[in-house]
Amino acid sequence: MAIPGQIAGGVNAVDVVTHYRFPAQFDGSGERIALIEIEGTFVPAELEIYCTLSGLPVPKVTDV
Numbered sequence: 001m002a003i004p005g006q007i008a009g010g011v012n013a014v015d016v017v018t019h020y021r022f023p024a025q026f027d028g029s030g031e032r033i034a035l036i037e038i039e040g041t042f043v044p045a046e047l048e049i050y051c052t053l054s055g056l057p058v059p060k061v062t063d064v
Helices: 013-019 044-054
Strands: none
Touching: none
């Protein structure tokens, strides 16, 4: 997805929310999602860094 003004290599959740003008009352509270890691490893510290840099709260993640 290309969002004007973004540098090559990707966008983050805040960019998408801003670009598409998602209503503020829909913040994902109470929702659950699944992350599938294929030939890789989930690194909690990386998620924490991403959330911190994006100004987002760090979600609770259950590794199964």
